[in-house]
Amino acid sequence: MRITGYRTLTTVQEWGRPVGDANGVFADGVTSVPIVVVETDEGISGVGMGPHLDIERIFPALDNEDPRAVTALYDRMLRQAFKAGHAGPVFGTIGALDTALWDIKAQAAGEPLWRLLGGRDRRVPAYASGLDIALTDDELAAEYAVYASHGLRAAKLKGGLDIERDRHRLCLVRDVLTEAAHGLRPGLMLDVNEAWTRKQAVRHVGELERTLDLIWIEEPVRRWDAEGLAAVGRGIRASVATGENLTGLEQFRPLIAAGAVDVVQTSAVWGVTHFLRVSALAHAHDLPVSPIGNSPVGLLHAATSVPNHLASELQDLHLPLGISLDLYVEGGAFVLGDAPGLGVRLDEPAITSSGPHPPTTVGPHIRPERAGRQLLGAVDGAPAGPRHSADHRPLGPSRSRDEVFPTAAS
Known part of the structure; x- marks a missing residue:
């Protein structure tokens, strides 16, 4: 089997509500979802959801190679980009290609990826995460009532x-x-x-802990601030979770060495091989791992095979337009199916019909000018930027859009 080419697609996630965090909000509730499809001479194609920036430079590392040599090809892609750097979206491109290769490898073996990687239990514990900072109280309650109806008993809020x-x-x-x-x-x-700054983090969480028991505080200070993260961890009872924006083991090592992280996170777009390696590093230091991201299907399969998986993030009960997955949510867990590979199916005509989604000038991907330098909190407790309009419907039982992560009974 040989890799013969690739193609790229971009679809959209229609959240049906404004989504964002302390940095900003996508008021229209629509975000882009880039996709990479890797093709082979045996008619098997693999799918990876993630950036395809600079893919023309990365793909020669894979061209005409046997896709089943996944981990060796992952390192080959890293070497292909090492002079210009392999962080950010370039690292995401490598991760999307890597995920597609794992998809091909498992399809060629006729097994779901979770089985190929050595997983025993197809159930992956989940927690709810609504990207919910712009929601009203009624909308927030309605959203998490839906998560609760699927058995989720843990929730991560934006604030x-x-x-x-x-x-x-x-x-x-x-x-x-x-x-x-x-x-x-x-x-x-x-x-x-x-x-936040370090002192802001300790003060804010310490005040919350007067009346609440938090499992973790996520990314309280800048991602690379090992000393600051460690200081926050010493000043509060909650665990410190971080890692979703770190790319490469070299960025995790200083944090782990400094005792700066209690829950090690990896982003879905960085790929399966990255997650497996970070999980092994974390396990060597008795630390749990937790994947994050919307539709983190590759990491869900991988999570079944690592001994230190804690829980995976469930952001939305709806998939991006034109994408279906062989899994469902029940009893507070993702339940993976038996379809070979990742179990991803693409409706390319539907994806093509979504059209281009222009870049936005506001949103959680843009850091505010005075982030970390606020003397007092925001007046309305919401991030700067457009707020949601009154005609956005809450995520709740009355929504007409079908759920794509139904319970087994439905």
Whole structure:
């Protein structure tokens, strides 16, 4: 079997609600989802969801190679880009290609990837994460009631701009999940996306911990600040989670050596091989790992094979336009299917019909000018930028759009 080419696609995720974090909001609730398809001479194609920036420079490392040599080809791609650097979107391109190769390898073996990687249990524990900073209280409650109906008992909220607003929203979601679980205490996490200084982080979380029990605080300070993350960890009871924006083992080593991370995260777009290597590094230091990202299907399969997986992020109960997956959500877990490979199916006409999604000038991908230098919290507890309009419907039982992660019974 030989790799013969690739093609790229871009679809959209229609969230049906504004989504964002302390840095900004996509008010229209629509985000781009780039896709890479790797083709072979035996008619098997693999799919990876992630950037395809600079793919013309990376792909020669794969051209005419046997796709089943996945880990060797991963290192070959890293070498292909080492002079110009392999961070950010370029690292994401390598990760998307890597995921597509794992898809091909498992399809060629006639097995789902989770089985090929040595997984035993197809159930992957999940937590809810709504990218919810712009939602009203009613919308927030409705959204997490839907997550709770799928058995999720842990939730990660976006915050970091106002202590009292964060406390109120965390308590609201806690009550929604507690009611759904008949009084069982849920798990709560807060993600501030690098919005604070070290002292702000300790002060903010310490105040929340007067009345709340947080499992973790995510990215309290800048991702590379090993000393600062360690200082935050020493000053609070909650664990420190970080790593989703780190690319390569060389960026994780200083944090682990400094005792700066308690929950090691990896982003879905960085690929399967990266996740497996980070998981092994974390396991060597008795640290758990937690994948993040929307539709993190490659890492869900990989998570079944590592001993230190904690929980995977479930952002939305709807998949990007034109994409279907062989999995469902039940009992607070992703349940993987038996389709060979990743179980990804593409409806390319539907994807093509979505048209181009122009880049936005505001959103969580753009760091605000005064991030980390706010004397007081935001007046309304929401990030700068356009707020959602009144005609956005909440994610709740009344929504007409079909869920694509149904329970087994449905």
